[in-house]
Amino acid sequence: MILYPAIDLKDGRCVRLRQGDMAQATTFNTDAAAQARSFETAGFEWLHVVDLNGAFAGHSANGETIRAIRSAIRIPMQLGGGIRDMAGIDAWLEAGVTRVILGTAALRNPTLVKDAARNYPGRIAVGIDARDGLVAVEGWAETSALLATDLAKRFEESGVAAIIFTDIARDGMMQGVNVAATAALARAVSIPVIASGGVSGIGDIEALIESRASIEGVVIGRALYDGRIDPQAALAAARR
Secondary structure, three states: OEEEEEEEEEOOEEEEEEOOEEEEEEEEEOOHHHHHHHHHHHOOOOEEEEEHHHHHHOOOOOHHHHHHHHHHOOOOEEEEOOOOOHHHHHHHHHOOOOEEEEOHHHHHOHHHHHHHHHHOOOOEEEEEEEEOOEEEEOOOOEEEEEEHHHHHHOOOOOOOOEEEEEEOOOOOOOOOOOHHHHHHHHHHOOOOEEEEOOOOOHHHHHHHHHOOOOEEEEEEOHHHHOOOOOHHHHHHHHHO
């Protein structure tokens, strides 16, 4: 299982939100590039970056910081938040981002996602954020009437590299990842699924593995920043 340490950017700083609420942001590091380097040094093999300002604005808003992160590390990184057209996808992939995550665009413009997946095999992921099983978009400010599983099924056979599934109710709350919902989604589609939201300890990683669903990895945020998860112990558990 791949562990994705998370850097969520608000005004150029590494923050963690509670249930996606920008008003409830805790700053953990003002130097995002240094934070990225520390994750790489700890042994993580991927980095997960979200432009929070961009997610709400509808366009990339932390470009300078994202480029600084990319320059600071050698490991691959995936980026989401405010990327909603082909020009944005082209620009970030050309800038060295390994994989682009499309969230709001997956609901609003599925053709864009499919075209991007065709143009960039293995480099496009779909971010599905759900509140009570329903897809939320626009930085989680709006909840649709579409089930997360139904949205995921729209991208079967499209070449999408992964689905990153976040349970908003758990995000930043340290209540444990929603293993049941994540495993159910992974079993409903053939696309690899990455779990996100609520990871609070090594037990969450182990539970995802034990579900025996096609869960490729898990995004870890607050638990790494506040020390509840030791990087070396987490990486060892993921390798087991």
